[in-house]
Amino acid sequence: MPLPKRKNQDSDNTARQTTSEGPDQLETARYIAALSAELSMMARRADLPLLSYFLEMARTEAANAAQPLRRAGKAARERQPPSDQS
Numbered sequence: 644m645p646l647p648k649r650k651n652q653d654s655d656n657t658a659r660q661t662t663s664e665g666p667d668q669l670e671t672a673r674y675i676a677a678l679s680a681e682l683s684m685m686a687r688r689a690d691l692p693l694l695s696y697f698l699e700m701a702r703t704e705a706a707n708a709a710q711p712l713r714r715a716g717k718a719a720r721e722r723q724p725p726s727d728q729s
Contacts, residue, residue: 669709676705 683698 672705672709676702676709679705 679698679702683695683702686692686695686698
């Protein structure tokens with residue numbers, strides 16, 4: 644599974660902190676959730692139940708971490724006034 648892509652680092656640091664941290668966090672949380680799910684399944688197949696449990700907890704935490712970010716992004720989009728395309 645490929646790592647999440649990093650945003651363009653040539654932009655101004657201040658702008659990058661306010662605009663790209665949200666998507667980077669969301670992508671990272673999703674990536675960790677997917678990867679830990681795969682690793683948990685591997686551990687279960689190898690009869691490593693405790694390791695599987697911890698990896699499943701990591702998956703759950705990552706999925707939960709992505710939820711507020713997703714809702715915050717949707718709420719921000721809904722607050723923006725419609726653009727005038729005339």
